[in-house]
Amino acid sequence: MYRYDEFDTAFLAKRNAQFRAQVERRIDGSLTEDEFKPLRLMNGLYLQLHAYMLRVAIPYGSLDAQKLRKLAELAERWDKGYGHFTTRQNIQYNWPKLRDVPDMLDALAEVGMHAIQTSGNTIRNVTADHFAGASADEIADPRPYAELIRQWSTDHPEFQFLPRKFKIAITGSPNDRAVTRAHDIGLRMLEREGQTGFEVIVGGGLGRTPMVGKVIRDFVPENELLPYLEAVVHVYNQHGRRDNKYKARIKITVHENGLDTIREQVEAAFERTRAEFEGVDERVIARIRARFRAPDLVGGETQAYQDARLDPVFRSWADTNLAEHKDPDHAIVTISLKAHGATPGDATAGQMRVMAELAEQYGYDELRISHQQNVILPHVRKSDLPAVFEELKAAGLATANIGLASDIIACPGMDYCALATARSIPVAQQLAQRVEDLRIEHEVGPLQIKISGCINACGHHHVGHIGILGLDRGGVETYQITLGGDATETAEIGQRTGPGFSYEEIVPAIERLMLAYLEVREDETETFLEAYRRLGVAPFKEALYGPEKQRDAA
Amino acid sequence: MPRPFTPKIITANALLEGDVVYFTENGSWSRNMSEAELLEDEAHATIRLIDAEQQGHIIVGAYLADAKSGPKGPEPVHFRESFRARGPSNYLHGKQADARSDARSNDNY
Numbered sequence: 001m002y003r004y005d006e007f008d009t010a011f012l013a014k015r016n017a018q019f020r021a022q023v024e025r026r027i028d029g030s031l032t033e034d035e036f037k038p039l040r041l042m043n044g045l046y047l048q049l050h051a052y053m054l055r056v057a058i059p060y061g062s063l064d065a066q067k068l069r070k071l072a073e074l075a076e077r078w079d080k081g082y083g084h085f086t087t088r089q090n091i092q093y094n095w096p097k098l099r100d101v102p103d104m105l106d107a108l109a110e111v112g113m114h115a116i117q118t119s120g121n122t123i124r125n126v127t128a129d130h131f132a133g134a135s136a137d138e139i140a141d142p143r144p145y146a147e148l149i150r151q152w153s154t155d156h157p158e159f160q161f162l163p164r165k166f167k168i169a170i171t172g173s174p175n176d177r178a179v180t181r182a183h184d185i186g187l188r189m190l191e192r193e194g195q196t197g198f199e200v201i202v203g204g205g206l207g208r209t210p211m212v213g214k215v216i217r218d219f220v221p222e223n224e225l226l227p228y229l230e231a232v233v234h235v236y237n238q239h240g241r242r243d244n245k246y247k248a249r250i251k252i253t254v255h256e257n258g259l260d261t262i263r264e265q266v267e268a269a270f271e272r273t274r275a276e277f278e279g280v281d282e283r284v285i286a287r288i289r290a291r292f293r294a295p296d297l298v299g300g301e302t303q304a305y306q307d308a309r310l311d312p313v314f315r316s317w318a319d320t321n322l323a324e325h326k327d328p329d330h331a332i333v334t335i336s337l338k339a340h341g342a343t344p345g346d347a348t349a350g351q352m353r354v355m356a357e358l359a360e361q362y363g364y365d366e367l368r369i370s371h372q373q374n375v376i377l378p379h380v381r382k383s384d385l386p387a388v389f390e391e392l393k394a395a396g397l398a399t400a401n402i403g404l405a406s407d408i409i410a411c412p413g414m415d416y417c418a419l420a421t422a423r424s425i426p427v428a429q430q431l432a433q434r435v436e437d438l439r440i441e442h443e444v445g446p447l448q449i450k451i452s453g454c455i456n457a458c459g460h461h462h463v464g465h466i467g468i469l470g471l472d473r474g475g476v477e478t479y480q481i482t483l484g485g486d487a488t489e490t491a492e493i494g495q496r497t498g499p500g501f502s503y504e505e506i507v508p509a510i511e512r513l514m515l516a517y518l519e520v521r522e523d524e525t526e527t528f529l530e531a532y533r534r535l536g537v538a539p540f541k542e543a544l545y546g547p548e549k550q551r552d553a554a
Numbered sequence: 555m556p557r558p559f560t561p562k563i564i565t566a567n568a569l570l571e572g573d574v575v576y577f578t579e580n581g582s583w584s585r586n587m588s589e590a591e592l593l594e595d596e597a598h599a600t601i602r603l604i605d606a607e608q609q610g611h612i613i614v615g616a617y618l619a620d621a622k623s624g625p626k627g628p629e630p631v632h633f634r635e636s637f638r639a640r641g642p643s644n645y646l647h648g649k650q651a652d653a654r655s656d657a658r659s660n661d662n663y
């Protein structure tokens with residue numbers, strides 16, 4: 001009943017051959033677009049504003065050097081020399097030609113990659129904490145569970161035609177870096193009485209009706225995770241509204257039926273599924289875990305790192321772009337794809353090769369893509385950091401801005417996306433450039449700015465400390481600001497400040513917000529979000545729209 | 555009084571390349587908006603859209619978009635169509651790049 005095997009070569013070859021034949025039949029006229037469209041979407045191929053777009057899955061954001069080199073090859077051979085990493089930990093190619101797509105898919109299959117099922121009303125690509133397997137604050141690596149869920153959901157007979165798409169995120173750490181509260185199901189790993197399990201959160205989501213997910217069960221032991229998930233999706237599949245696309249997500253199901261009702265039904269279904277799954281998870285998870293074996297870390301002295309820190313440029317990068325590894329001799333390196341003025345999440349083929357090389361040479365051949373559209377080297381020995389930094393610098397990849405104002409999430413917006421109502425990329429570019437010109441981001445400190453080009457919220461604007469939503473208001477690009485959003489375990493949906501700003505006005509408006517924060521914060525230790533929570537929206541509104549009196553008069 | 559009809563053009567994406575194309579008076583597709591047929595009559599526009607949709611082996615997703623008459627031919631009204639006619643803002647790709655290389659070859663650089 002369930003596919004518990006990795007997509008094997010034979011399976012991918014068969015799928016790709018099928019799609020190649022379908023493309024041929026579309027080109028020779030035997031398939032109409034209405035017939036072809038669902039087939040191409042199943043294979044990750046979209047038609048956007050200026051071209052086709054191929055969305056390639058990167059399950060739970062994990063890659064190795066060989067895979068990343070293959071992604072570079074695709075960018076060079078069939079695209080315009082770059083790829084775009086998305087907030088779903090995928091990569092998108094913006095310029096493929098229809099005829100070339102079957103060749104691209106075959107090339108991906110050579111390294112076990114594909115574009116399958118990144119669309120449709122199914123369980124989508126499971127996202128995971130991008131520091132998985134490395135972070136000091138982690139209970140256990142969540143990726144074996146992500147893989148378990150992927151295998152369970154792929155081609156699951158009951159769940160191919162859900163009321164709507166379904167997204168699951170998982171974190172192995174109490175510090176939520178996977179935005180679990182903004183997913184249909186979020187899983188947060190916990191330990192209780194020596195047993196590992198998960199807090200299960202349902203009904204989160206952004207988009208038109210943003211909601212923070214609610215805890216439906218505070219603890220599911222790890223060996224009962226799949227039957228519990230099966231029960232949740234089963235109940236949703238029965239109740240989810242198919243009459244109205246905007247009310248079809250589980251967040252609305254939970255909202256309409258009430259969390260308690262849904263919980264009761266899930267528990268009832270769980271009685272049954274638990275019996276069906278008896279013992280399955282344990283066997284499978286043991287097998288999967290073997291594939292996620294942590295690398296044999298080779299520690300060693302960290303003097304070279306300490307010495308390098310005397311260089312202020314290196315130190316600045318180290319202070320922003322490194323995170324604490326579970327092994328004290330190692331660090332987690334976040335490579336910023338947010339050079340000031342560049343397109344958030346874009347990497348050239350050359351940059352991909354440099355990162356692949358670094359992973360191989362210094363990083364135990366592991367790489368991750370974060371939903372913040374950056375690339376992670378999860379395990380780098382501290383003594384190798386100076387060398388890694390030098391090579392990143394030479395490739396234009398050493399921007400020291402992780403978590404700062406210019407580390408902006410931006411969806412493709414109306415520069416590529418057919419659904420967009422306004423552009424987001426150039427707003428991000430100009431904003432990052434402005435921040436750099438003013439040289440204020442290190443003073444401003446932690447600040448997450450997130451931009452979406454339409455209400456679908458792929459840019460997660462609702463959970464940005466500053467969120468920007470691009471809209472079409474009477475044929476003019478207009479940007480709405482939200483404040484106080486939070487993507488972490490203390491998730492919050494940001495609040496709208498008031499009237500929107502034009503394309504020309506939006507960057508100066510955000511600049512005023514940052515300057516206002518510097519004015520009103522208690523001291524340097526109070527972050528933007530903390531200041532907002534303490535003071536409320538008033539001082540920020542004033543910065544945006546002028547003093548209240550004047551506003552009334554206007 | 556009937557609402558005045560905003561002139562339209564018919565646009566789509568090319569099946570093979572995926573790029574933006576415009577329906578011309580002689581029933582072919584041009585990559586240049588200024589060569590599109592400007593449809594100033596609603597009934598005629600409806601019929602032309604049906605004609606355009608017959609060519610599903612060449613194009614995808616034909617639709618009517620507002621346009622206005624300019625010195626060189628039809629011009630976009632809405633910013634979405636301006637972007638489609640130009641290309642993305644973050645790189646010199648799409649039509650703006652094609653236009654540049656066309657200009658170059660015309661000028662015999």
Ligand code: SF4
Nearest residue numbers: 411417420453454458
């Ligand atoms: S938020 Fe809207 S514009 Fe941005 S990528 Fe998603 S659908 Fe496209």
